[in-house]
Amino acid sequence: MKKRILSVLMGVTLVASMFAGCGSSENKTEASEDKAETATEDTAEDKTETTETTAAAGDFECKPYSIALPFPESGLTSFEIARSNFDLLESQTNGEIINAASDLTPDGVLSFVESQVAAGVSGLVICPPSDSVLPTVTQLCEEAGVYWGITLRSISDPEIKAMVEASPYYVGNCYEDEETAGYTCGKWMGDAGYKKIAIISQAKGDTTCDTREVGLGKACEELGIEIVGESRGHAQASDTTAATESFLAANPDLDAIFFVGSACTGAHEACIKAIQDAGRDDVKVVTIDFPDAMTEDFETGVLAYSYAQVCLTYDPYISIIKVVNAIQGTPIGDDGKFTSNTMAMYGIDSVEAAKEYQAIAGNPKYLFYDEEELKSFYKWENPDLNEQTLQEMIDSYKVTE
Amino acid sequence: MANEDTNKKKISFQVIFPFLGLILILLLFSILTGGKLFSASSLKSTMNDGIYILLGTIGFTLLSAMGQMDFSIGFNMGVSCAVCCLVANAVSIYASIPAAIATGLVIGCVNGVIVTKTRISPMIATMGMMFILQGGVLVILNGSVLQAPLTMMSLYTTPLKILLLAGGIVLGFVLLEKTKYGRISKAIGASPETVRQTGINANKYKLITYIIVGGICGILGFVSLARTGSATNSTGGTLLFNCMNATLLGGVPLTGGPTTKFRGALLGALTISFLVTGMTLMRISAQNQQLIKGIIFLIAVGICFDRKNLKVIK
Numbered sequence: 001m002k003k004r005i006l007s008v009l010m011g012v013t014l015v016a017s018m019f020a021g022c023g024s025s026e027n028k029t030e031a032s033e034d035k036a037e038t039a040t041e042d043t044a045e046d047k048t049e050t051t052e053t054t055a056a057a058g059d060f061e062c063k064p065y066s067i068a069l070p071f072p073e074s075g076l077t078s079f080e081i082a083r084s085n086f087d088l089l090e091s092q093t094n095g096e097i098i099n100a101a102s103d104l105t106p107d108g109v110l111s112f113v114e115s116q117v118a119a120g121v122s123g124l125v126i127c128p129p130s131d132s133v134l135p136t137v138t139q140l141c142e143e144a145g146v147y148w149g150i151t152l153r154s155i156s157d158p159e160i161k162a163m164v165e166a167s168p169y170y171v172g173n174c175y176e177d178e179e180t181a182g183y184t185c186g187k188w189m190g191d192a193g194y195k196k197i198a199i200i201s202q203a204k205g206d207t208t209c210d211t212r213e214v215g216l217g218k219a220c221e222e223l224g225i226e227i228v229g230e231s232r233g234h235a236q237a238s239d240t241t242a243a244t245e246s247f248l249a250a251n252p253d254l255d256a257i258f259f260v261g262s263a264c265t266g267a268h269e270a271c272i273k274a275i276q277d278a279g280r281d282d283v284k285v286v287t288i289d290f291p292d293a294m295t296e297d298f299e300t301g302v303l304a305y306s307y308a309q310v311c312l313t314y315d316p317y318i319s320i321i322k323v324v325n326a327i328q329g330t331p332i333g334d335d336g337k338f339t340s341n342t343m344a345m346y347g348i349d350s351v352e353a354a355k356e357y358q359a360i361a362g363n364p365k366y367l368f369y370d371e372e373e374l375k376s377f378y379k380w381e382n383p384d385l386n387e388q389t390l391q392e393m394i395d396s397y398k399v400t401e
Numbered sequence: 402m403a404n405e406d407t408n409k410k411k412i413s414f415q416v417i418f419p420f421l422g423l424i425l426i427l428l429l430f431s432i433l434t435g436g437k438l439f440s441a442s443s444l445k446s447t448m449n450d451g452i453y454i455l456l457g458t459i460g461f462t463l464l465s466a467m468g469q470m471d472f473s474i475g476f477n478m479g480v481s482c483a484v485c486c487l488v489a490n491a492v493s494i495y496a497s498i499p500a501a502i503a504t505g506l507v508i509g510c511v512n513g514v515i516v517t518k519t520r521i522s523p524m525i526a527t528m529g530m531m532f533i534l535q536g537g538v539l540v541i542l543n544g545s546v547l548q549a550p551l552t553m554m555s556l557y558t559t560p561l562k563i564l565l566l567a568g569g570i571v572l573g574f575v576l577l578e579k580t581k582y583g584r585i586s587k588a589i590g591a592s593p594e595t596v597r598q599t600g601i602n603a604n605k606y607k608l609i610t611y612i613i614v615g616g617i618c619g620i621l622g623f624v625s626l627a628r629t630g631s632a633t634n635s636t637g638g639t640l641l642f643n644c645m646n647a648t649l650l651g652g653v654p655l656t657g658g659p660t661t662k663f664r665g666a667l668l669g670a671l672t673i674s675f676l677v678t679g680m681t682l683m684r685i686s687a688q689n690q691q692l693i694k695g696i697i698f699l700i701a702v703g704i705c706f707d708r709k710n711l712k713v714i715k
Contacts, residue, residue: 072686100681101690106546106629107636114446115681118437130546132630136554144442159551203634204545233634 060380062094065327067123067320068116069151070102070109071313076265076292080364082313086320088367088374093324104263106133113137117144123323124148125316129206131157138167147171147326151319154340156207165338171322171331172338172387174315175208181288181307181345182212185258186219188305188347189286194255197286198229198247200240200271201260209261212288216260228254234262237270244274248283256304259287269293272302290348295358298351306354309343310399311361314368318343318394321377330379332390339387344395361399368397418704419652419668422697426672430679437682438675449628451674452565453621455667457644458651459573460614462666464523465648466577467589468657469607471512472527474618474644476534478637481505481622483541486632489549494556497549497626502619508534509615513608538634546633549626557627565624569617570667576613577663582606590657646694647673650701 073079079099086097098121102112109128116124117140124146128134134155141148150173155161164170189197199216202209220227228251231243240262247254257271268291275283284304285297289312297303309315322339325332333339348354360366375381376393431438457474464471471477485501492500508530515526577583588596589603596603618637625636651669654660676697680690 072688098684099686100684101686103635103639105633105635105638106631107625110629111446111450114442114449115678118440118443118446118678119682119684120437129633130548130631132548132551132554135551135630136628157548204543206546 060328060378062092062328065093065095065122065324066098066120067095067125067323067327068098068100068112068119068121069125069316069320070104070112070127071099071316072101073099076312077362077364078292078312081311081361081366081368082317084365085313085317085368088371089317089320089324092371092374093328093378095324095327097320104129106130109133110136110140113140113148117141117146122146122327123320125151125319125323127152127316131155131160131207134160134164138164138170141169142167145169147323149173149319149322150175151316152176153207168336169326170338171326172319172333172340174319174322174341174343176309176315176343176345178208178211179215179218182215182217182260183219184215184345184347185286185288185305185307186216186225187223188307188349189256189258190219190223190225192284192304194225194284196226196228196251196254197256197258198231198251198254199227199258199260200234200243200262200267201230201232202263203233206261212260216258234264234267236264237266240264240267240270241274244271245278248275248278248280254280254283256284256286259285259289261288265292268297268303272297272300275302276300290357294348295351295354295362298348298354305347305349307345307347309345310397311366311368314397315343317368318377318390325377325379325385328378328380332379332385332387334386339390341387341391341394344397357399415652415704418701419650419665419672422650422701423668423672423675426675426679430675430682434679434682438679443678443682447674447678448562448566450677451670452562452624453640454643454647454674455566455670456569456617456621457640458647458666458670459569459663460617461644461648462573462651462653462661462663463577463586463610464614465590465653465655466583466586466657466661467603467607467610468593468655469516469610470523470527470655471509471611471614472524472641473508473512473530473534474614475637475640476531476538477505477508477615477618478621478625478640479538479632479634480508480534480541481619482625482636483538483547483622483632485623485626486547486549487541489553489626490547494550494553497553498556498623501623501626502616505615505617505619505622506612507615509612509618510608512615513611516611517604517607538636542632542634546631548631551630553627554630557624561627565620573666574663577661582609586610587657587659587661590654590661591659643673646698650698652701 071079073083090096100112100116102108104127106129109126110133113124113126124141126137126148128150137148147169149171152175154173154175155164201213204210219225229247234240234243244257247257259268268285268287271285275285281301285302286305287303288307290306290308291297291303294306318341322332348357377385379385427438437443460474481501481504484504485497488500489497512527512530515521516523577586585596585601585606589606593603621637621640626632647669648666649669650672651665651667653665653669676694680693685693
C-alpha cells in the first residue's frame, strides 16, 4: 500500500514538473530569441545602432534587465551605499541589480556564473580570484548571451586576456592601480620613519594583493624597510588577532602592521585591539581600503594611514554601469569593444580627515551621482561617452555632499 | 503489539521522508521558478556542483555504513588538486589524472592505517589529517593560487561528467548493496565485535574503504582543476559540510549498520544539489539560504536520525 502511495506521489510530481517546465518554455524561447537578436544586433550593428540611439536619446526606452553581482549584502556601510546607488540606477534604467551569494573561490565564481545564467540574468559582474576561471566564464556568457564585466581586478595572463577581450559579451573591467597603492603606502611608511613592518594580506595568487606587494617591495627597497612577518588569507577577525599577537611577540622593535588586503570584516579593529591589549602604542597600523570604523580607528591613535579608492563599492558600481550600457545596446567602448578603467585612490592620515570623509561617505544613503549626473553615464543620453571620457569622469570624482 | 506497530510506522516514515523531501523540493522549486529548475542551463549548473556532492556523499556513505568517518575529505581533495596542477604544469595534463588519484589513494591509505593500526578514533585521526593536509596544500602551492595549462579545461566535458556521475552511482550501489563488501561493511557498523568474533578481518574492510574514499577525493581534485583551471588553498573547503549534510538528509545513519542504504546517499545528494539551485533561481539572499538550509537540516536529522542504533553511554 505504502509503495502504491509513494508511486502515486512520484507520478504526480513528475507530471507537475513537466507542466511547470512546459509553462516556461514559451517565455524561455522568447527570452532566448530576444537575447539572440540583441547579441546579433549589438555585435554586428553596434555602430549603426549607436548612431540611431544618439539621434533618439531623448525618448530612449530601456529594456528591462537583471544584473547579478557576487557580493551578498554584508551590512557594511559601503554595501548599504552601493544599494542606495543601485536603487537609483535601477529606477532610471528599468532594471534589477542582484546581490547574490558567492564565495570568491574559483569553484565559487563558476557556480555563481552558472547559477545566475540559469536564473536568467541579462548581465553579470564578477570578481575573479584567478585568471584561470575567465575562459570558462567567457564561454558560459557567450553561450547564454549574457554581458559581463570584471570588478576590482585586472587580467594578468596575456593569453587569457586576449581570449576574454575578444568576446563580444565582455564589457571590460574596473580596477585600482594596485602597484601604485602598495608603493604609496610603503613610501608613506618610509617617510614616517618605519623600518620594520609586518604585513597582513590575502593568499598568494590573489592578483590584487600580489600587485600591491610588488609596489610595496619597491618602496621597501628604496627606503630600507624590512618586512619581518607576514600572515595571509584571514577568514575571520580572530585570525587577525592571532597574527597580530604573533607579530608583536616575535618583534619587539616592530614599527607597523600593514594591511595589504583583507576580505575579513572587523579585521582592522581586531588588529588595533590586539596592539592596545599588548600595550604596544609604538606599533601603528596602515591599511589599503578604508576600515568601516575608520574615524574610531584613527581616534585610537593606532591607525596611522589609510589609502583607498573613494568608496569600496564605487568600482563595482561603474562596472555595472558598463554592463547596463551594453545590455541597452549602447556599449561604452568605441565600436562595442570593452573598456578598461582605473579607479582613483587617495590617502587619509588624521582623525579630522577621516571624520570629514565619513560624514559624507558614512551615510548609507550617500549617492555617488545624483539623478542628473548619473544620466551622463548612459551612452544613450551622453553620446560622447567612451573609454577616455569615462576615465575622465572617474578621475574627477570626489566625495562631496 | 501496539508499540511495535507505532515503531513500524515511524520507521516507514523515516524511510519515506528522504523521498518526500526530494519530491517536495523538486515540486516546490519547479513551480516557484516557473519550470526554470529543469531548464538545460539550470540542470547543467546542478550537475557541475552535484558531481562533488554526489561522489563525496557516496564515499561518505561507504564510511558511514561501518560507523566510520573522514573529516579530511575536503582537504584531501585540495591536496590532490594541487598535486594534479603541479604535474599538469611539469609533465602533462594527462599524467595529472593518475597523479591526482594516486595522491588521494595514498592519503586515504594513511587515514586507514592510522585508524586501524593505532585505534585512534576515526574522528580524531581524520581531523588530525585534515590539519596536516590544510598545511600541506599551502606548502605545495607556496601559499598561493596555482594555474594549470589552459588545455586542462578541455578535459572537463559533458561525457566526462556523465561518466563520473553514472559510474559513481552504479559502483556505489553495487558495492554497498550487492557485494560481500557491502554486507560486511554494514555488519561492522552494526556490531564490530560480532564481526570480529566471526573471524572477519574488519580492519581490512575499513582500510579498503578509507582507500576508496581517498581515491574519490583524488578524482574530485582532478575534476576541480579541470573545471576551474586552478588549484587554491580553498579547494575542497565546502566538501565535508555538503557531504555530511547530504548524508544526513538522505537518512543515512552515521552510526552505520544494516539501515544504511545507498539510495539515502543518492537522495540526499540530489536534495542538496536541487535545493541550492532552486534557492539561487528564486534569488533568495545568501543569509536566508543559510537559514533555510539550517532549518531543513534540523528537520531532516530530527526525522531521519536512527536513534535505534545509538549506543548507550555508560
